[in-house]
Amino acid sequence: EKGGFPHFMLKEIHQQPHAIADTFAGRLAAGTLQQELGIGTDEARAIRRIDMIACGTSWHSALIGRRLFEEFAGIPASAEIASEYRYRPRPTEEGTYALAITQSGETADTIAALRATREAGARTGAICNVVGSTVAREADGVLYTRAGPEISVASTKAFTTQVTALLLMALTLGRLRGRLDPARAGQLSEALVKAPEKIAGLLGRMAAPLQALAREKANSNDFLYLGRGYGYPLALEGALKLKEISYIHAEGYPSGELKHGPIALISKGLPVVAIAPNDSLRDKVLSNLEEVKARDGTVIAVGTEGDADLASLADHAVWIPPVEPAIVPLYASLPLQLFAYFMAVERGCDVDQPRNLAKSVTVE
Numbered sequence: 001e002k003g004g005f006p007h008f009m010l011k012e013i014h015q016q017p018h019a020i021a022d023t024f025a026g027r028l029a030a031g032t033l034q035q036e037l038g039i040g041t042d043e044a045r046a047i048r049r050i051d052m053i054a055c056g057t058s059w060h061s062a063l064i065g066r067r068l069f070e071e072f073a074g075i076p077a078s079a080e081i082a083s084e085y086r087y088r089p090r091p092t093e094e095g096t097y098a099l100a101i102t103q104s105g106e107t108a109d110t111i112a113a114l115r116a117t118r119e120a121g122a123r124t125g126a127i128c129n130v131v132g133s134t135v136a137r138e139a140d141g142v143l144y145t146r147a148g149p150e151i152s153v154a155s156t157k158a159f160t161t162q163v164t165a166l167l168l169m170a171l172t173l174g175r176l177r178g179r180l181d182p183a184r185a186g187q188l189s190e191a192l193v194k195a196p197e198k199i200a201g202l203l204g205r206m207a208a209p210l211q212a213l214a215r216e217k218a219n220s221n222d223f224l225y226l227g228r229g230y231g232y233p234l235a236l237e238g239a240l241k242l243k244e245i246s247y248i249h250a251e252g253y254p255s256g257e258l259k260h261g262p263i264a265l266i267s268k269g270l271p272v273v274a275i276a277p278n279d280s281l282r283d284k285v286l287s288n289l290e291e292v293k294a295r296d297g298t299v300i301a302v303g304t305e306g307d308a309d310l311a312s313l314a315d316h317a318v319w320i321p322p323v324e325p326a327i328v329p330l331y332a333s334l335p336l337q338l339f340a341y342f343m344a345v346e347r348g349c350d351v352d353q354p355r356n357l358a359k360s361v362t363v364e
């Protein structure tokens with residue numbers, strides 16, 4: 001059942017090209033997504049804010065979604081941790097669309113937060129993987145991620161398919177609201193359609209170097225992950241994967257925060273994983289990395305092919321092809337997943353069933 005892979009996690013990492021393709025299949029044509037979500041055109045135009053509700057990895061998707069909705073649809077959006085949101089006094093605002101993001105559809109806090117927003121009068125939607133789950137049944141509309149069953153406790157394909165679904169939603173809302181011209185929407189859709197094949201190639205190329213890197217770093221006990229823009233949620237996700245399955249202390253930070261505290265952690269050899277693709281914030285990440293190098297930290301970079309400056313700064317680098325910044329998360333999450341996986345294997349951890357964790361957190 002593991003399809004020849006030693007662990008479900010590795011199998012699921014490799015299923016991502018297909019899973020992403022399944023997520024967008026048949027949904028790029030105008031109108032299809034609206035139908036699934038049950039949002040009429042007038043309603044879509046009347047949305048004034050989107051509150052995304054999620055936990056864990058799904059919350060990291062929400063952080064990416066926030067940027068996608070604001071960039072492409074011009075809708076103010078927030079990414080809310082469900083366990084906080086459900087207990088926060090909130091003024092209700094007309095035109096709020098609450099969007100639960102959850103692989104299982106059974107996360108207790110996400111369910112409760114979704115119910116609270118419904119009671120407060122918000123229109124609700126869900127991005128969910130499990131058909132017929134509680135969240136899928138209770139939301140006004142559902143966009144299924146179609147990732148197939150995710151067995152490994154550490155979420156991988158659920159994440160990239162959620163990001164794909166969010167991108168589809170942002171493009172749809174952007175078009176409906178006249179915010180995104182058809183040519184630009186077409187470019188982004190095309191970049192998305194090309195992703196599965198390119199990602200499959202990348203997975204093949206990256207595995208061996210990342211395994212070698214994990215061998216080298218297997219005894220490191222602290223990691224810092226840095227990124228900006230779309231890279232910030234990826235830093236959080238990379239750090240979460242590492243701590244969850246290899247039990248290594250890892251912190252994810254927006255790299256602009258380095259000077260506000262975490263730089264004090266940097267000493268000789270501290271591994272700093274930097275997500276630094278070639279986007280509008282890349283120069284700023286690079287200047288943060290210079291500060292890391294000045295303190296003898298070890299830089300492990302995820303960057304764009306051909307970036308000579310980054311290559312000379314980094315002690316180790318993994319390269320992704322040049323792609324639209326909004327699509328980068330689909331590529332840059334792969335080395336982070338694979339690195340965490342190989343680290344856990346090197347350290348002899350139970351990859352698919354990490355200690356203390358359950359696949360779905362059905363109690364508060």
Ligand code: M6R
Pocket residue numbers: 055056057058101102103104105106107110153154155156240244359360361
């Ligand atoms: O099923 P959900 O997406 O609601 O689950 C949310 C989190 O419990 C989940 O993403 C968790 O953080 C994963 N184990 C991360 O790999």
